[in-house]
Amino acid sequence: MHKTLIALTFGLLSSVVAAEQMYRWIDDQGVPQFGQQPPEGKAYQRMDISSPPPPGGTLRAPAPLPKSADSEAQAEEDPSTTDEALAAKRAEQCAKIRRNLQTMERNPRLSKTTDDGETVRIGEEERQEMMEQARSDLEEFCN
Missing domain, CATH: 1.10.287 (Helix Hairpins)
Known part of the structure; x- marks a missing residue:
């Protein structure tokens, strides 16, 4: 039982270490390929793999909604509504x-x-x- 647990632990740790480097290249058919070992005799690009931000990091606000023609016309008709909203x-x-x-x-x-x-x-x-x-x-x- 202990040998299995130790083997699983080392297996998980080695997979984390091995996944630290990734390479990208184009094969003979023009298809992008990815792997942990660079190809021999082909131009390749080393991929930057960074860890994700920690949980609870900054949240970005959603983009503002575009103004529609209806809302602009309504604002022109009733300026008190926009003044109250601005206040x-x-x-x-x-x-x-x-x-x-x-x-x-x-x-x-x-x-x-x-x-x-x-x-x-x-x-x-x-x-x-x-x-x-x-x-x-x-x-x-x-x-």
Whole structure:
């Protein structure tokens, strides 16, 4: 039983190590081929295999929906609706800026997630710049 478990463990570990390098080349029929060993006598390209970002990484916002002619015509007919919607959106954004500013003021050890999914610590200088930007945004847009 122990020998089987050890053999499975080594088998899984070796498959992870072996899958680290991949190569791509075009065969004689013009079909792209992929493999873990480069072909002999043919031009090949080494594929960059990187690990996926960690769970809970940054989520990207969906692309905004295109405006239709109907919604633009409706907005022209009833300007109060758009003014109310803009005021509600501005109030929501101001509340978010206030919450972010409070978080930055109360927590000197902040971190952020980069586009690559890496979590990096925000330095004190960057934190102060972010707080100053939030304060100026509040003063400019929320008063």
